[in-house]
Amino acid sequence: MDIFAKVKEMIVEQLGVEEEEVKKETAFKDLNADSLDIVELVMAMEEEFDLEISDEQVEKIKTVGDVIQYLEANV
Amino acid sequence: MHERVSAGIIGTGSYLPDQVLNNYDLEKLVETSNQWICSRTGIQERRIADEDVSASDLAVRAAEAALEASGLSAGQLDLIIVATITPDMFFPSTACIVQDRIGAKNAVAFDISAACTGFVYGLTMAEQFVKLGTYRHILVIGVEVLSKFVDWSDRNTCILFGDGAGAAVLGPVTSQKGIQFSRLGSDGSGGDLLKIPAGGSKIPSSQYSLDNGLHFIKMSGKDIFKFAVKVMEHSTCDAMEACGLKVSDIDLLIPHQANLRIINSAAKRLKLPPEKVWVNIHRYGNISAASIPVALDEAVTLGKIREGSLVVLLGFGAGLTWGVNVIRW
Numbered sequence: 368m369d370i371f372a373k374v375k376e377m378i379v380e381q382l383g384v385e386e387e388e389v390k391k392e393t394a395f396k397d398l399n400a401d402s403l404d405i406v407e408l409v410m411a412m413e414e415e416f417d418l419e420i421s422d423e424q425v426e427k428i429k430t431v432g433d434v435i436q437y438l439e440a441n442v
Numbered sequence: 443m444h445e446r447v448s449a450g451i452i453g454t455g456s457y458l459p460d461q462v463l464n465n466y467d468l469e470k471l472v473e474t475s476n477q478w479i480c481s482r483t484g485i486q487e488r489r490i491a492d493e494d495v496s497a498s499d500l501a502v503r504a505a506e507a508a509l510e511a512s513g514l515s516a517g518q519l520d521l522i523i524v525a526t527i528t529p530d531m532f533f534p535s536t537a538c539i540v541q542d543r544i545g546a547k548n549a550v551a552f553d554i555s556a557a558c559t560g561f562v563y564g565l566t567m568a569e570q571f572v573k574l575g576t577y578r579h580i581l582v583i584g585v586e587v588l589s590k591f592v593d594w595s596d597r598n599t600c601i602l603f604g605d606g607a608g609a610a611v612l613g614p615v616t617s618q619k620g621i622q623f624s625r626l627g628s629d630g631s632g633g634d635l636l637k638i639p640a641g642g643s644k645i646p647s648s649q650y651s652l653d654n655g656l657h658f659i660k661m662s663g664k665d666i667f668k669f670a671v672k673v674m675e676h677s678t679c680d681a682m683e684a685c686g687l688k689v690s691d692i693d694l695l696i697p698h699q700a701n702l703r704i705i706n707s708a709a710k711r712l713k714l715p716p717e718k719v720w721v722n723i724h725r726y727g728n729i730s731a732a733s734i735p736v737a738l739d740e741a742v743t744l745g746k747i748r749e750g751s752l753v754v755l756l757g758f759g760a761g762l763t764w765g766v767n768v769i770r771w
């Protein structure tokens with residue numbers, strides 16, 4: 368499974384941003400995502416990838432790459 | 443043989459204090475901004491009760507309005523249930539105070555504690571009594587004066603809450619109408635996510651509890667957000683399935699007004715268009731047990747709910763608690 372492609376699709380859907388804006392080094396704050404957007408995104412990912420992401424982990428998520436790295440290690 | 447009856451809502455009423463506290467007022471109290479509050483919560487203003495006003499004062503006004511709408515007199519009430527987490531005092535119950543003040547001499551009266559799900563819990567209890575024939579006319583009130591339990595120096599919580607009261611009078615109606623389905627849920631393992639720690643028997647009032655602000659509302663916002671979105675989606679779907687209906691059959695969903703982002707997120711998951719989801723949080727903030735009955739009264743008054751409408755009330759909150767009522771108007 369191409370995790371990056373899936374995550375990119377989810378970010379585009381959840382945050383209403385353009386696909387080109389979503390790169391691994393992109394910070395969520397540069398996509399104008401606030402803390403509740405991140406919570407919603409995390410919920411969508413938990414459902415998509417059937418896992419639970421702890422609040423502690425969520426706090427560490429700053430960039431799209433952080434999410435990919437976490438999912439690659441845990442899915 | 444008794445004819446099978448449902449419990450129907452035969453009158454609604456609400457009362458909100460006049461005093462408005464908007465986000466610009468809050469900017470003067472804590473480090474926050476109108477823009478931040480609007481984007482994170484959808485709240486623009488909330489109502490605040492005067493210093494000498496308590497829960498029963500608001501409850502009585504809402505109760506009188508609901509009684510008038512129902513065409514009943516106070517003496518015809520058999521039961522009064524008040525859902526609140528901000529009662530006048532520990533005892534007597536706020537329901538007994540209301541009973542006396544509206545002159546409902548023939549009514550039994552008690553309070554229930556289920557936080558923001560309180561009204562749905564109360565309605566569901568009332569429904570059973572009406573269906574069984576134990577009591578015929580029941581007044582259910584959701585009332586809160588949260589402003590008196592908010593830490594006005596905590597910018598995470600003080601922006602959220604407001605005061606108000608809503609009420610509904612229930613009575614027997616033909617079985618095709620009224621409450622068609624109710625389901626409640628509780629999960630005490632989430633009790634620490636939202637609470638007022640002190641003032642009870644665990645941490646009685648003391649200099650220590652006062653100095654440490656333990657009489658104020660404490661909340662873990664992110665966890666509550668996740669819980670709320672999930673429970674709104676699942677409870678609605680479960681209820682519709684149990685009724686043999688589809689989510690798209692709903693004419694109006696009235697969710698607890700905790701946060702616009704919760705409502706929007708759940709509505710999107712349920713694929714419900716905005717015109718089918720009642721929102722008034724921008725005007726009142728989160729008024730816990732009062733939120734659903736105030737919204738219900740507005741929707742009825744403004745003609746959004748008509749004869750035959752399929753209305754879903756959905757509560758969720760501290761406890762954790764949640765619940766749903768499906769009503770054919």
